[in-house]
Every structure is written in C-alpha cells, then in structure tokens.
Amino acid sequence: MFKIVTTQTMLEEAHNIRKKVFVEEQSVPLENEIDQYETMATHIIGYDKNDMPFATGRLRPIDNGVKIERVAILATHRNKGCGKLLMEFLEKVAKDQGYQRLMLNAQYHAQGFYESLGYQSFGETFMEENIKHIAMIKIM
Template sequence: MFKIATTPKMMEDAYNIRKEVFVREQGVPLENEIDEHENIATHVVGYDKKDIPFATGRFRPYKDGVKIERVAIIKTHRNSGLGKLLMSFLEEVAINKNYPNLMLNAQYHARPFYESLGYHTIGEIFLEENIEHIAMIKKI
C-alpha cells in the first residue's frame, strides 16, 4: 500500500497528489509547493489495490530529528483511516533511520488528528500560504 518513492514515476505520482490537494484544492502556488527540499527528502506514496496513487508524504532531516511534510490524501480516500496508516508508515521509516524526534507544521484544522497520533503542539498558530498552521512534535 505505502512505498518509498524510488523511481521518477513514483515521484511524479507524489507531485500529482500534492498538486491536486495543495495547489488545486487549497490554492497554494505551484512554485511554492515544489521546493528546495525535494531532493533531500524521503518521499512516500500510497497506492490502492488497482495501483492508483491516493496519498503522499515526505520527511527530511531537520534539527535533532526529521520534519514530516506534504502529507496529502486525495479527497475520495479521506476519512477512511488511511491518514493514520500513512503517518504510521512515515514514522516507521524515520524511526528505522534512528531519528529521535518527529516534527511537523500541521494545518491547524488537522491538529486533533495529529494529537491522536501522539504529537504535541509547540509555539503559536502561524500563517503559511494563507493557511493557519501549528508546529507539532513527537518524541520517540
């Protein structure tokens, strides 16, 4: 179901999901969505039983751990438990690389979801791409 992106096609799948969710749905400019961290990040893509991509996320080294970013699930697959499975997969891969802390900037409306996974807020709400976010951390 979830795989580390290892081919150009898998990266294209990840980018297409992000474009659908962040650019089309949320209005993030494409030039801000694809960034300078693409090449250093570990990207993950979720595929359904028909091998159709439906989810993505990435993480990269950050301070004393990793920063999980660009977590996205296409609209037809939301509210089905797949977000939790995606996060578990991302966390497992990061833990296997011996990172002690998991950090992310959650869209504020998703804060309860991340709290249910053991993340805690740090700092204040801030705007990124005109969307309210909050920094969160999970110690392993």
C-alpha cells in the same frame, strides 16, 4: 499500500497528488509547493487496491530530528483511516533511518488528528500559504 519513492515515475505520482490537494484544492502556488527540499527528502507514496496513487508525504532531516511534510491524501480516500496508516508508515521510515524526534507543521484544522497520534503542539499558530498552522512534535 505505502512505499518509499524509488523511481522518477513514483516521484511524479507523489507530486501529482500534492498538486491536486495543495495547489488545486488549497490554492498554494505551484512554485511554493515543489521546493528546494525535494531532492534531500525521503518521499512516501500510497497506492490503493487498484494500484492507483492516492497519498503522499515526505521526511526531511532538520536540526536533530526529521520533519514530516507534504502529507496529502486525495479527497476520494479521506476519512477512511488512510491518514493514520500513512503517518504510521512515515514514522516507521523515520525510526528505521534512526530518528526519534519528529516535527511537523500541522494545518490547524488537523491538529486533533495529529494529537490522536501522539503529537504535541508548541508555540503560537502561524500562517503559511494563507492557511493557519501549528507546530507539533513527537518523540518516539
């Protein structure tokens, strides 16, 4: 279901999911969504039983840990447990790469979801791309 992106085609599929979710649904400017960290990040993509791409996320080394970013699931696949499976895969990849400290900036409405996976919020809420966020951390 989930794989590490290893080809340009897979990366384009991941970018297309992000464009649908963040650019089209949430009005994030494309030039802000596809950023300078694309080449340094480990990208993940999820394929459904029909081999259609439906989910993505990326891991980027930061400070003394890794930051989980660009977690996106197409609307057709939401609320079916796919988010939890995607996060578990991202965490496994991070652990396999030697990271124990995971960080992310959660959209505020998703804070409870990340808390259910063991993440703890810290700091104040902040605005990013006109969307309320909260920083979160998990130590594995």
